[in-house]
Amino acid sequence: MAQMMLCGTCLEPGRFELVAAPVPQTAPEGWVLVDIAAAGLCGTDFHIYAGKHPYLNYPRVIGHELAGRVAVAAPGWALGVPVVINPYVSCGTCRACLRGKPNCCTRIEVLGVHRDGGMCARIAVPASNLYPAGDLPLEAAAMVEFLAIGAHAVRRGEVAAGDRVLVTGAGPIGLGAALFARDRGAEVHILDTTRARLDQAAGLGFADLHDAIDGQVSDGFDVVFDATGHAGAMEAGFAHVGHGGSYVLISVVQDRISFSDPEFHKREARLIGSRNATAEDFATVMDALRMGVVRAEALLSERVALADLPTRLPELAADRGRLIKAVVIMGDVE
Ligand SMILES: [Zn+2]
Numbered sequence: 001m002a003q004m005m006l007c008g009t010c011l012e013p014g015r016f017e018l019v020a021a022p023v024p025q026t027a028p029e030g031w032v033l034v035d036i037a038a039a040g041l042c043g044t045d046f047h048i049y050a051g052k053h054p055y056l057n058y059p060r061v062i063g064h065e066l067a068g069r070v071a072v073a074a075p076g077w078a079l080g081v082p083v084v085i086n087p088y089v090s091c092g093t094c095r096a097c098l099r100g101k102p103n104c105c106t107r108i109e110v111l112g113v114h115r116d117g118g119m120c121a122r123i124a125v126p127a128s129n130l131y132p133a134g135d136l137p138l139e140a141a142a143m144v145e146f147l148a149i150g151a152h153a154v155r156r157g158e159v160a161a162g163d164r165v166l167v168t169g170a171g172p173i174g175l176g177a178a179l180f181a182r183d184r185g186a187e188v189h190i191l192d193t194t195r196a197r198l199d200q201a202a203g204l205g206f207a208d209l210h211d212a213i214d215g216q217v218s219d220g221f222d223v224v225f226d227a228t229g230h231a232g233a234m235e236a237g238f239a240h241v242g243h244g245g246s247y248v249l250i251s252v253v254q255d256r257i258s259f260s261d262p263e264f265h266k267r268e269a270r271l272i273g274s275r276n277a278t279a280e281d282f283a284t285v286m287d288a289l290r291m292g293v294v295r296a297e298a299l300l301s302e303r304v305a306l307a308d309l310p311t312r313l314p315e316l317a318a319d320r321g322r323l324i325k326a327v328v329i330m331g332d333v334e
């Protein structure tokens with residue numbers, strides 16, 4: 001009889017269960033089987049659970065922030081090698097891919113979103129989407145993906161030493177952007193409406209914190225990042241961009257957003273989208289974690305066992321302001 005595993009599955013909005021499936025024993029050509037050790041939970045997972053994700057077919061095995069070990073030796077990959085998984089499966093042949101931007105591949109399939117993810121014991125992944133984790137603890141390795149989104153945004157925004165930077169939205173993605181902007185020597189300000197989130201930012205050593213409600217944040221930033229996920233906040237952010245400055249939108253919303261052209265033009269502002277991350281950003285994050293520039297322990301709010309996830313997921317979704325990162329422990333993370 002086939003060996004079975006439990007997969008954390010959203011059957012439909014509001015219904016999350018552990019569903020039994022056979023443990024994969026073979027991978028397609030060029031793919032590698034990975035035994036998952038840890039999987040981060042994030043806003044995307046909560047959106048899938050809430051039925052708020054724009055492009056999603058149910059049922060879906062969630063899990064896109066993944067770390068584990070090679071389960072079956074494959075060319076270039078020895079059995080047991082610890083790995084970080086890049087969950088953005090790209091086609092390799094579209095114009096974006098050919099121009100070195102697989103993060104915005106026209107046919108992108110994100111594990112745990114467009115196809116089944118890794119909230120389970122074992123998953124197959126394209127070999128080119130694996131990075132050796134080396135001596136990085138696997139719990140920290142499961143946090144690389146969300147931090148890479150922030151690192152990518154900072155690279156997109158070309159943040160330089162001495163820049164005045166504003167990050168709006170102090171959730172995990174915004175905090176990631178703030179950490180990598182600070183690492184580049186920028187003066188980083190953070191704006192959020194939630195006191196708990198500003199407190200978390202303070203815990204990471206950020207001192208220039210602004211409560212959006214009191215409107216005290218001054219304008220004139222060299223680079224503004226939006227990680228709020230709210231159309232109104234994205235529109236309001238244009239006013240914080242200084243003359244000659246840039247506005248990087250990490251958020252995605254289903255609404256249209258608009259801005260004043262005369263205000264935009266007089267600033268000669270740059271408006272930049274930032275989507276996902278690339279191998280370069282994953283490498284930046286892994287280096288930062290190894291060097292202690294970013295401390296995984298400071299970002300890890302809670303460990304959850306896979307068996308407890310059906311109970312904990314709705315509770316965590318309802319309590320997101322208190323969390324930076326919850327990580328589901330699937331296997332041996334030592
Ligand atoms: Zn995520």
Ligand SMILES: [Zn+2]
Nearest residue numbers: 091094097105
């Ligand atoms: Zn492509």
